Amino acid sequence: xxRDWEATYTAWxxxxxxxxxxxxxxxxxxVREAISASAKLNQRNIRVFTQGSYRNRVNVRxxxxxxxxxxxxxxYFPHYPDDNTxxxxxxxxxxxxxxxxxxxxxxxxxxxxxxxxxxxxxxSKAFDIKANSYRVEADxxxxxxxxxxxxxxxxxxxxxxxxxxxxxxxxxxxxxQHYANGVNKNDASQRRFKRVVRILKSLSNEMAANxxxxxxxxxxxxxxxLVWNTxxxxxxxxxYVSTVRATLAHLFNKTLxxxxxxxxxxxxxxxxxxxxxxxxxxxxxxxxxxxxxxxVGYK
Numbered sequence: 001x002x003r004d005w006e007a008t009y010t011a012w013x014x015x016x017x018x019x020x021x022x023x024x025x026x027x028x029x030x031v032r033e034a035i036s037a038s039a040k041l042n043q044r045n046i047r048v049f050t051q052g053s054y055r056n057r058v059n060v061r062x063x064x065x066x067x068x069x070x071x072x073x074x075x076y077f078p079h080y081p082d083d084n085t086x087x088x089x090x091x092x093x094x095x096x097x098x099x100x101x102x103x104x105x106x107x108x109x110x111x112x113x114x115x116x117x118x119x120x121x122x123x124s125k126a127f128d129i130k131a132n133s134y135r136v137e138a139d140x141x142x143x144x145x146x147x148x149x150x151x152x153x154x155x156x157x158x159x160x161x162x163x164x165x166x167x168x169x170x171x172x173x174x175x176x177q178h179y180a181n182g183v184n185k186n187d188a189s190q191r192r193f194k195r196v197v198r199i200l201k202s203l204s205n206e207m208a209a210n211x212x213x214x215x216x217x218x219x220x221x222x223x224x225x226l227v228w229n230t231x232x233x234x235x236x237x238x239x240y241v242s243t244v245r246a247t248l249a250h251l252f253n254k255t256l257x258x259x260x261x262x263x264x265x266x267x268x269x270x271x272x273x274x275x276x277x278x279x280x281x282x283x284x285x286x287x288x289x290x291x292x293x294x295x296v297g298y299k
Contacts, residue, residue: 005296009240012202013195016059020136024054024066027135031068034114040106045073051175056182058197058224060205065137067126069159069175070107074098076145077160077170088152100162104142111140124164125171146172148270156270168277174268181267185228192235196247197227199240204288207295214288221266222280226251226289228267248293255286 016024032048035041052067053059075096080086111120111127121128123139131137146160158174186193200223207215227235227247234246254260261282264273274282 003297005244006239006241009199009244012060012199013240014198015057015194016054020059021054023136024050027066027129027138028068030114030135031070031111031129031138031140034110035070035107037114038106038110041110044103047071047073049175051173051179053220053224055175056179056194056224058182058194058201058220060198060201060220065128065131065139068138068140069143070140071143071145071159072098072103073145075100075103076147077172078147078149078155080149081151085149085152089149100142100144103144107140107142122164124167125161158270172271174266174270177268177270178266181269182224182228185232185267189232189235192232192243193227195240196230196235196243197224199244200227200247200292203244203292203295207291212291212295214284214291217280217284218288219280222273222285225264225266225273226285229254229261229264229273244296245298248289248296248298252286252289252293255282255289258282 028048028050035046035048047070049055049069049071050066051069054066075098078086078089080089108120108122108127111129115129119130121130126139126141129135129138129140141161143159143161146158147155148158149155156174157176158172160170160172162170182193201220204215204218204220204223230247230250234250235243237243237246258274261274262272265271266273272278274280274285
């Protein structure tokens with residue numbers, strides 16, 4: 001390890017600058033202003049929020065865009081634990097008249113009116129808003145509330161979208177639970193959780209830039225979730241070099257086969273980390289961890 005990895009890790013562990021955060025907040029505020037200026041949307045029950053790496057403060061230099069969610073509560077997508085619960089709730093609910101497709105189209109109109117057509121590109125999952133000197137580039141996603149019912153009177157609230165290309169047909173996420181759990185783990189690990197996430201994301205970016213395929217296939221969200229599944233004692237070593245070593249060793253050993261990590265969850269703890277529905281596999285994550293260990297030069 002001829003390279004001064006402690007100094008490198010220390011630099012990589014640093015959180016976003018005030019300027020970066022301000023640009024992200026400007027993007028969020030301007031999306032909120034677009035909603036307020038829309039006659040079709042300003043009377044809707046809508047919440048605008050940042051999500052992803054900027055919201056969770058694990059963004060690194062390569063994270064050039066901020067994810068902004070636009071969540072409408074006027075219609076929700078339910079998931080029932082059984083048919084009895086579904087029938088009970090059907091007595092007190094009615095089919096929605098405001099569709100997701102209408103909402104997404106109206107959001108597009110609002111964004112174009114605020115930012116101009118050349119600055120807004122509609123993708124299957126999100127609208128891309130081009131950056132300027134005042135705000136970072138933003139991906140704006142339209143959501144309806146997702147309700148995971150646990151009984152006829154209780155549910156867990158998340159978000160759900162339908163991509164334009166229906167690939168996959170539905171996307172369900174849990175941004176509030178993700179955020180809260182990340183804050184709690186960061187506090188419990190003496191602020192090490194998010195620092196180690198930034199370190200491993202930066203390491204992955206450097207590996208990818210140097211042509212290492214496993215790093216190119218390791219999304220930053222997966223890396224955050226892997227660190228989430230690392231016990232705090234491994235994150236709280238006396239130096240960053242020993243911390244990264246302990247983290248990679250733990251994750252490498254636990255992903256050698258399916259059994260030890262089969263119950264691992266995303267940071268929200270509401271979705272399994274390794275299931276067929278995910279865009280990554282346990283084997284691909286293990287390969288990245290193995291390559292990261294070799295790249296750094298741990299013995």
